[in-house]
Amino acid sequence: MSDVRLARVHYVPAALESGVLYVSDEYKVAMHLCACGCGSKVPISLGPAGWKITERNDKPTVRPSIGSGQLPCNSHYFITDGRVDWLRPMSAAQTVAALKSDHDRREDYYRDMNRKSLWWNRAWRRLLGWFGRG
Template sequence: MAEVHYVPAVLEPGVLYVSDEYKIAMHLCACGCGSKVPVSLGPTGWKVTKRNGKPTVRPSIGSGQLPCNSHYFITDGRVDWLRAMSAAQTVAALKSDHGRREAYYRDLNRKPRWWVRLWKGLLGLVGLG
């Protein structure tokens, strides 16, 4: 795993480049086809953790939009292969990702319920808020 500010133009095989500032990770597809695989990070994307310098990426990485249809987990720097994703599974995963992002940002913009605002106001009045 390489923690970087910017992802380099030329990627090395077997290296996961992670830019926390830009909330992206990128690597060459684990199958060896040479395709660049971007992974968006954050509350609606993937999560990269590191143990003993080795990355774990969750959820799985499905390259159903690439000709190789690779699908795998990265766990402690090791690639754990899963079944290739069908076209229908790829479409379903993309729709699910889109729905998760929409729900997250919709909830961020939602005002707290009236009773939450009231409770916070009361706590503020008694000096506990």
């Protein structure tokens, strides 16, 4: 696969078409068949703690890179303006490091969100207390 087109969907279909990046904004997930042609489904979690997909001229760009180090093909690539830009295959150590980095990024994001939520809840309760409703 050398070109990727974007398909915005509510649900990702069970049968995927090669060369199509299916994006569900509602469920914050995207999926496509591995760019190498091996036929493996590659899920991409979206959002502040995941990948970001932008669109220009109906062509998707995905960041950071997509590393399929857990698949037998070990594919590693960017999708930029609908084009697959190949990177060196990921070694087992790089795959483990990338998975740990992804996990740590999600942990940090949700820990920070929890702190912000706790701060807001305490402030709200204090405000309600001032008005005799807390």
